[in-house]
Amino acid sequence: MEILGIDVGGSGIKGAPVDTQSGRLTARRKRIATPDGAHPASVAEITAAIVRHFCWTGPLGCCIPARVRQGVATTAANIDQAWIGTDAAALFSNATGCPVAVLNDADAAAVAEMRFGAGRELGGVVLLLTFGTGIGSALFNNRALLPNTEFGHLYLNGMVAEHYASDRIRKENDLGWDGWAERVQEYLDHVERLLDIDTFILGGGVSKPKKTAKYLHLLKTRARLMTAELMNEAGIIGAACVGESRGNLAEVLRNA
Numbered sequence: 278m279e280i281l282g283i284d285v286g287g288s289g290i291k292g293a294p295v296d297t298q299s300g301r302l303t304a305r306r307k308r309i310a311t312p313d314g315a316h317p318a319s320v321a322e323i324t325a326a327i328v329r330h331f332c333w334t335g336p337l338g339c340c341i342p343a344r345v346r347q348g349v350a351t352t353a354a355n356i357d358q359a360w361i362g363t364d365a366a367a368l369f370s371n372a373t374g375c376p377v378a379v380l381n382d383a384d385a386a387a388v389a390e391m392r393f394g395a396g397r398e399l400g401g402v403v404l405l406l407t408f409g410t411g412i413g414s415a416l417f418n419n420r421a422l423l424p425n426t427e428f429g430h431l432y433l434n435g436m437v438a439e440h441y442a443s444d445r446i447r448k449e450n451d452l453g454w455d456g457w458a459e460r461v462q463e464y465l466d467h468v469e470r471l472l473d474i475d476t477f478i479l480g481g482g483v484s485k486p487k488k489t490a491k492y493l494h495l496l497k498t499r500a501r502l503m504t505a506e507l508m509n510e511a512g513i514i515g516a517a518c519v520g521e522s523r524g525n526l527a528e529v530l531r532n533a
């Protein structure tokens with residue numbers, strides 16, 4: 278089935294129709310810069326613009342960088358505080374006229390990776406981490422997702438980890454790949470002290486092969502370390518899969 282997936286990120290809002298059987302985008306994705314502050318109303322307008330761009334009238338899935346419970350955002354780290362308590366599913370449905378399922382962006386990316394990407398064959402404890410504006414996390418035990426984990430908000434050296442080791446911090450502080458990898462190593466060590474992980478999947482923009490070549494060899498973990506395969510499209514694909522099942526994550530993962 279073809280479903281429109283939309284990924285609301287810190288710097289861009291990206292969408293494309295997805296064939297949910299193959300996990301492939303069926304048209305070139307449309308990207309619009311995230312408005313300053315990412316207020317719910319302006320994000321909803323852009324979502325509607327993406328829906329119009331594809332002349333879309335069917336169901337869609339949308340992922341946002343926040344905890345989401347039954348369509349309602351309950352946190353807002355890198356987006357406007359007005360998201361907290363906002364019924365994002367209702368907001369996007371009203372703006373687009375389409376039925377919309379909403380989930381956390383790292384959970385969406387992880388659903389896609391488990392179904393079509395690096396996690397296809399993985400059981401055990403899998404932690405997908407996305408490095409971008411923040412650090413997103415998605416934790417699976419034997420392919421069952423524990424939704425809405427926020428391991429990017431662990432404290433590391435007296436700081437919120439995503440303010441220390443995200444890709445945004447690498448760029449803003451001019452850390453270089455080596456300097457950034459040292460921070461990521463500290464972060465992964467910390468996570469491994471807390472959780473007994475079988476496999477890490479590193480995702481987000483830093484999972485592009487030409488980027489992983491610059492830092493992956495510098496990282497050492499007890500758990501197996503893999504990189505995501507679907508890269509920047511993972512959020513769109515995962516959101517579309519959840520849109521198809523109208524927000525029923527368990528159903529999506531059963532099919533994974």
Ligand code: BGC
Nearest residue numbers: 342343344354383411412413
């Ligand atoms: C948010 C998470 C999100 C992550 C990646 C964090 O700041 O709290 O919900 O998954 O950024 O976008």
